[in-house]
Amino acid sequence: MTEETRRRCLEPFFTTKGERGTGLGMPYLDGRKVGASIAAASAHTPVILPTGWGQRLLSENEIPPHLKVVPSKPPKMHEVRAALAAVSGGSLSR
Numbered sequence: 507m508t509e510e511t512r513r514r515c516l517e518p519f520f521t522t523k524g525e526r527g528t529g530l531g532m533p534y535l536d537g538r539k540v541g542a543s544i545a546a547a548s549a550h551t552p553v554i555l556p557t558g559w560g561q562r563l564l565s566e567n568e569i570p571p572h573l574k575v576v577p578s579k580p581p582k583m584h585e586v587r588a589a590l591a592a593v594s595g596g597s598l599s600r
Contacts, residue, residue, distance in 0.1 A: 537555045537557055538555070538570050538573070540555075541553040541555050541570065541572055541573050542570065542572050544572075545572035546572075552574040552575075552593035552594075553572060553573050553574055554573075554574060554575045554576075554577070554589050554590075554593060555573050555575075555576050556576075556577050556578070556579045556580075556581050557576060557577075557578065557579060558578065558579045559578075560576045560577055560578035560579070561578050563576050564576065574589075574592060574593050575588075575589040575592050575593060577589050
């Protein structure tokens with residue numbers, strides 16, 4: 507890491523990617539809305555939404571009906587396997 511990067515790394519929207527992006531993923535998108543758009547465009551496509559809010563959504567029973575699985579981030583490998591099995595009808599092989 508360069509000295510400039512070290513000095514600026516905690517600045518909001520600081521990036522080392524130049525014009526290619528902010529490095530922040532999708533900070534202004536709501537995954538639930540993205541999932542709803544996918545479900546509307548293709549009702550047979552299962553939507554898995556890994557989110558840092560997964561446990562809260564589960565505990566408060568706020569998972570939107572178009573989302574098939576909502577694992578918390580970062581998901582553990584067994585959670586990823588379970589999510590994929592859930593949307594594939596359990597027909598996953600290793």
